[in-house]
Amino acid sequence: MSTTLRDVSKSYGRTVALHPTTLTLGTGVIGLLGPNGAGKTTMLRLLSSALAPTTGSIRVAGHAVTGSHAERTEARRRIGYLPQEVVFPRGMTAAGFVDYVAVLKEWRDTPARHREVRRVLDLVGLGDRATVRIRALSGGQRRRLAIAQALLGAPDLLILDEPTTGLDPEQRASLRGILSALTCTVLISTHQTEDVSALCDRVIVLDAGRTRFDGTVAELLAVAAGRVHQGPAPSEGAVGTWKTGTGLVRSVGGTPEPGTSIAVDPTVEDAYLLLRATPARGGADQGAHA
Amino acid sequence: MSGWHVDPATWQAYAAGHLDMAAQAAVETHVTTCPACRDSARRVAEDDPMTGGYEPVWEAVHAAIGAPRQPAHLRWLRRVGVPDDAVVVLAAAGDLRLPWALAVGGAVLSAVVAAHVARAELAYLLLAPLVPLLAVAAAFEATDPLRELAAPTPFSKLRLALLRTAATLAVAVPATALVGVVVPVLHALACVWLLPALCLSGAALVLLTRLPARWACGVAGAGWAAVVLGLESSGHLGAVTGGVGQTAFALVATALGVVLVRATTTLQAMGATR
Numbered sequence: 353m354s355t356t357l358r359d360v361s362k363s364y365g366r367t368v369a370l371h372p373t374t375l376t377l378g379t380g381v382i383g384l385l386g387p388n389g390a391g392k393t394t395m396l397r398l399l400s401s402a403l404a405p406t407t408g409s410i411r412v413a414g415h416a417v418t419g420s421h422a423e424r425t426e427a428r429r430r431i432g433y434l435p436q437e438v439v440f441p442r443g444m445t446a447a448g449f450v451d452y453v454a455v456l457k458e459w460r461d462t463p464a465r466h467r468e469v470r471r472v473l474d475l476v477g478l479g480d481r482a483t484v485r486i487r488a489l490s491g492g493q494r495r496r497l498a499i500a501q502a503l504l505g506a507p508d509l510l511i512l513d514e515p516t517t518g519l520d521p522e523q524r525a526s527l528r529g530i531l532s533a534l535t536c537t538v539l540i541s542t543h544q545t546e547d548v549s550a551l552c553d554r555v556i557v558l559d560a561g562r563t564r565f566d567g568t569v570a571e572l573l574a575v576a577a578g579r580v581h582q583g584p585a586p587s588e589g590a591v592g593t594w595k596t597g598t599g600l601v602r603s604v605g606g607t608p609e610p611g612t613s614i615a616v617d618p619t620v621e622d623a624y625l626l627l628r629a630t631p632a633r634g635g636a637d638q639g640a641h642a
Numbered sequence: 643m644s645g646w647h648v649d650p651a652t653w654q655a656y657a658a659g660h661l662d663m664a665a666q667a668a669v670e671t672h673v674t675t676c677p678a679c680r681d682s683a684r685r686v687a688e689d690d691p692m693t694g695g696y697e698p699v700w701e702a703v704h705a706a707i708g709a710p711r712q713p714a715h716l717r718w719l720r721r722v723g724v725p726d727d728a729v730v731v732l733a734a735a736g737d738l739r740l741p742w743a744l745a746v747g748g749a750v751l752s753a754v755v756a757a758h759v760a761r762a763e764l765a766y767l768l769l770a771p772l773v774p775l776l777a778v779a780a781a782f783e784a785t786d787p788l789r790e791l792a793a794p795t796p797f798s799k800l801r802l803a804l805l806r807t808a809a810t811l812a813v814a815v816p817a818t819a820l821v822g823v824v825v826p827v828l829h830a831l832a833c834v835w836l837l838p839a840l841c842l843s844g845a846a847l848v849l850l851t852r853l854p855a856r857w858a859c860g861v862a863g864a865g866w867a868a869v870v871l872g873l874e875s876s877g878h879l880g881a882v883t884g885g886v887g888q889t890a891f892a893l894v895a896t897a898l899g900v901v902l903v904r905a906t907t908t909l910q911a912m913g914a915t916r
Contacts, residue, residue, distance in 0.1 A: 400794040428796040435790045441734065452734040452788070455727040456795035456802075462726050463659035501791065 353413035353508045354378050355399065355537055360408030362394050369394040371561045372408060377537050383548035384541040385624055386558035392541040393436055395558065396511050399539065400433040413508040429458065432507035436514050438498040440486045446473065446497050447482040453501040472500040475530060491518045499527065510538045516547055545621040557627060565627055569620060576618030576626050579605050583613025591629040605629060648672060648679045663717060728805055735809040741780040745814030748773035753821040756828055766831050767882055768870045770818050771839035772863050777814040778807055778843055779859035803850060811843065834883040837891035842866050844898030
């Protein structure tokens with residue numbers, strides 16, 4: 353079941369947060385990269401139906417988010433959404449919070465709802481914290497609790513805005529395991545490029561409200577192939593340079609000093625930095641999905 | 643330890659969620675201290691073709707033990723037939739402390755003002771119906787921390803708004819009524835503000851389907867002030883407390899209730915994000 357955006361845009365007065373965008377999102381994990389203010393959260397909120405688009409139409413699993421009330425409700429039944437920030441009622445217990453969201457997601461059969469609450473809490477490793485009040489949970493545990501509510505009911509479209517913020521390496525690895533086992537569409541907005549390279553089949557880069565890149569991780573890495581070097585001195589005109597633990601300087605882009613620097617394998621972060629440093633070509637996207 | 647143990651029929655009823663709350667609590671308490679019952683549960687579940695093994699039973703046990711325990715007044719609501727999902731929404735209304743504080747503070751303030759001005763009747767009739775309205779506005783403007791999570795769910799936003807309103811008014815109305823009863827000069831007015839308050843809250847909820855909460859409640863409140871001051875200036879303030887006036891308020895409140903029930907827009911309810 354795919355999700356489609358057709359000429360979707362969002363403006364706040366004269367400020368355009370998202371220019372007209374057309375995308376089809378199939379199953380698998382899709383990473384959404386971009387600087388702050390690029391329009392990532394706007395796109396996720398539009399897809400979740402928390403925000404209405406200024407123009408265009410959105411369909412989730414065949415149901416129009418931008419259609420009639422009945423159609424929007426049908427679409428909402430198929431969406432799991434993790435906002436960037438969740439303000440918890442701190443007096444609630446972990447299970448009480450997820451139970452409340454389960455009710456909002458129309459789990460009317462009480463025993464089945466409680467089993468589902470238990471399932472998602474176990475999935476994120478909070479099964480033994482179910483009866484603990486949220487104010488007693490750590491930041492990482494609260495983030496996992498927020499993720500748990502998004503996983504309720506096996507959604508067709510799972511939208512996660514910065515899911516790994518506040519998680520330690522083990523918890524991030526655990527979340528990757530959970531997400532990679534899903535068979536639905538998972539859209540992750542993140543600044544953690546290592547999450548993208550470890551998890552995503554496809555990457556979309558947004559910049560200033562426009563799709564700058566849309567393709568596979570390999571295609572994104574190809575942007576930086578042969579353009580990342582390591583040597584005793586920084587490359588001239590490099591987008592980014594830093595001294596590594598070996599004492600050598602890693603340079604992203606620029607012209608390396610002949611004879612002393614060697615080309616190294618680029619990372620998704622290198623490719624992203626180079627992509628951002630390259631002027632946009634009239635809004636033309638790169639990659640296989642463009 | 644008592645000689646009582648959980649029999650197979652009780653286990654199956656527990657797993658299916660058919661036990662009443664007292665029996666459910668008794669099973670949960672007992673099983674935590676009785677290894678024999680834990681073993682019997684396992685044996686019973688393994689033998690039961692309905693459950694297909696003990697794992698589903700244990701899942702149900704774990705789910706029930708971890709399930710949120712509701713306060714006594716909410717358990718009572720469930721016993722008298724309020725749907726479980728409504729009770730869960732009401733249980734989540736713990737974030738309504740600000741509206742409740744505003745309700746109590748507003749009730750006291752309206753009584754203090756009325757007791758210290760020459761026209762106590764005018765002051766109380768003007769202010770008392772605004773107290774529930776103030777609480778409703780506060781309940782929807784900024785105090786629902788889960789609005790961002792609630793907005794993209796299929797649950798009717800209008801129903802959510804009405805349930806939160808009910809939780810707010812459950813404090814605002816008794817607080818204001820109590821003040822009217824306690825303050826001697828307001829005895830005669832202790833109840834006559836209730837129907838106007840109902841009208842104002844209903845009007846605000848109808849407007850909430852189109853406007854953000856502060857505007858909806860502001861319009862309703864300004865309208866009420868205009869009505870009261872207009873009647874006062876024309877010498878007809880008594881119409882508010884008279885039988886005809888109260889009947890008119892009852893009819894308007896009923897009409898607003900019908901409009902609310904028939905309202906189909908959910909995205910805009912609660913002044914939701916545009």
